Structure formats: C-alpha cells, structure tokens
Amino acid sequence: MDKIEQLRREIAEKEAELVQLRAQLVDAEKLSAGIENDKDEGEGEWKWPLAESDYERYSRQMIVPNFGLQGQLNIKHAKVLLVGAGGLGCPAAAYLAGAGVGTLGLVDGDAVEASNLHRQVAHSTDRVGMMKVDSAVTYLKGLNPTITYRAHATHLTPQNAEEIVSQYDLVLDCTDHPTSRYLISDICVLLSKPLISASAFQTSGQLIVLNNPPGKGPCYRCVFPKPPPPESVIGCGEGGIIGPVVGVMGVLQALEAIKLLVRGDHLKSRAGDEEAVKQVGMLLFSAMGDVPFRTVRMRGKRKGCFACAGDDSALTLNELKTSMDYIQFCGVNQPVKLLQPEERISVVEYERISRESKTHLLLDVREKEHFGLSNIRGSINIPIGRFTAHRGEGSELSDLIPGDVPPDAPIYIVCRVGNDSQIATKKLKDLGVDRNGERFIGDILGGLKAWKAAVDPSLPFI
C-alpha cells in the first residue's frame, strides 16, 4: 500500500510539473504567435479578426445561425469562472474550453479521489491525490491549449470571494452544498456578475440562470430565501449520484454560458442596457421520470431580498467579508443525542457478544443499497424510513422486528455513524418493545464506520 501511495504521490508531483511546463509552452507559443501576427499585419497578409488556427478550430460552431464571428469574438474575450471542479465543473469546463472561452478559471480546494472518477470526467486514475484544479487544467490543456487557464486551489470563502470573482465576467456554480450556493450568489450580486447555478442529486438535477442581467434578474436568495433544513442536506458522497445525471447538468450549464456569452448579455448589462428582463425558468431534470425535462416559471426578483434589493438590501462587500457566516446561516447538522451511555455499546463489545453467539438481534438501519454493499454478518436490514414512518401502537411490529426472534432476545441497532441507530432505538422503546427495560435495546456507538476502524477493516464500503 505504501508503494502505491508513494507512486501516486510521485505521479501527482510529475503531473504538477507537467502542468507548469505546458503553461510555459502555451505562453511561449502565444508570444511567438503574437510576433508572427504583428509581422503578418505589417505585410498585410493576415487581415482577419481571428487567428487562422481559430477558424479551423471553431468553424463548426461559428457557422451555426446566430453564432457567427461576433459570437466567437464574444466568447474569446470572455472570462468565465467555475466554482467547483467536480461532477458539474468537469463537463462544463470541457465544453467551455472546447468552445474557446478566452480565460477559464477554476476554484476548488479538494484533491482527486478514486470515488470521484465515475462522474468527474476531467480527472483520471493516475491523478488521484492531485489537486482537482491542477488535474482539470491538465486535461483541459490537452483539449484546447490556446486559451488561458487560472487554477485557484482553494475553497471559495467570504474572505477570498471578491478577489477571485472580480477577475471574471460570468460565474458557474458547480458546487454541491447550500453554504457555497448562497456565498456565490451574494458575491455575484455585489460584483454584478451573471450566475449559472446547477445541482444534481442521485437521479435528478436542476438549473437556473440568476442575476441576469445583473441587478435585474433574481438571485439565489430570491428563489430560495431560506436554506434547506441541515438534516436534509446529504453530500453526493453519501447520497449517491449517477454519473450522466450530473454530467447532463454540467453540459447544460456550459450551454447556458455559451448562449449568454454569444448574445453578449454580460456586456449589455455593463453598458446599462434597459432591456426587458426575460421570464426566468428553472429547468428540472428527472432521469427516471416519465417526463425527463420540465421548466418551472419563476417569479422575478423578490421584494426586499436580503442580497439584491439594491439600496434596501442589507448586504455589502464589507459585510460579506467580515461578518457573513454561511455555515451558521445554513445550520449545522448536530450529532443526534437521544440515548444515555448505558443504552449504547461499543463495537468491541458487540464483537464479543457476536463471538459468544448469544441469541440476539442485530438490525442495520441503513438504506438497502448501502446494506447490499457491506454489512456485519448476521445483521438484518430494516431501513430507518420504516422506523420513522411507523405509526406507533396498534400497527404491525413485525415491520420492524422479524417474527422468529425470542421475545426476550436483546436487540442491537447499527447504522453508518451512529445517528439513525439512536432514532431507531428510541422508536422501539417508545413502542414498548423493551417492556420497561426488561429487554435490552441499544445501539452500536460509531456505527459501521467504527466497526470498520476497530474490528473489520475489510468492509469494502461504508
């Protein structure tokens, strides 16, 4: 394993070195092309607005009706920032680089992991461990070495947001958490940048173009004034995601960006153009639905919006930098504390109980897909939803406890990290299954994560 780690590190270092060298090569090529262009102009040989190689590279999109040379020039002079170089950011960046966006910036503070690769198509197996922005730029330079890339190897924060976002004309939110969505929207409002926001979860996704034109279109807070409850927010790592679902959403983000840039929306707004604001729609994608794509019409700006109500708004650049706490605003998912210490046992204790093969029941309350990948031998899967949906006394108890267990056998409950297991334990006690303490019911502290760490490291997935 050490050897593998060492090789991965060495490859990542070499890749980073290659990124540097490629950047130097592109700069040198640009310099040399610039000198040749000047010479051409001087001799009157090349009098077209794009380089010869650009006509070759971009002609297939330039000949599309309403795109044309002007569309290409608008794209070439645009600077686009993608926040997040993951499932949305990889395909979005690939299409924007391919289309010839002049400057492409990527912000991401994470490194590539093997579990990213099924959907984050700009990364690769030999770049696991490398910063995502460097890995993505390596891929993008292979695709189109003629444009400028800026890698910001950091998370976007209230402190660095102004400095980073102010360098660009248009922003794509390719992140996966509400805290970053509100921050990105707020900074785009304050700096007058249009924002293309997308998200994806499991088999569905959504997409909306915000603050377009800046100051006139709604912002993220207009659409979602309140964050979702923290317990409902599950990252893609835990909730799961189908690769092409997030891929579709990233590709649609790139498409909206290209439409916006070709039309020149980002230029009009600066000139104070008083064009009517188009109706804003939110695109909903459901991969398993009968109707995969739907658009919901949105109301425009919300009166008195915290961020975008102009003079009435409470938000300023200084306020954002010094006193906005997005984590607090979105709420913190507190660990569940429902049980007393004597109602909980450690994984080591449970391991002893299972070795002594005393009659007992071990319920695993994770979702069945999780259970199907790895579980403790002898455990029975009853997903937590069955406990929370149980209507209480009078309803069938066999939904929660298999019928063939002696009525005095102790019941142990396990989940991923030890939160849901407490909820399930409490529910059984509320239903009187413990007969006022005669029968032991308790959960396993730290769940399967602790089990893998202390007892069985071979469990393949938690």
Ligand SMILES: [Zn+2]
């Ligand atoms: Zn707003």
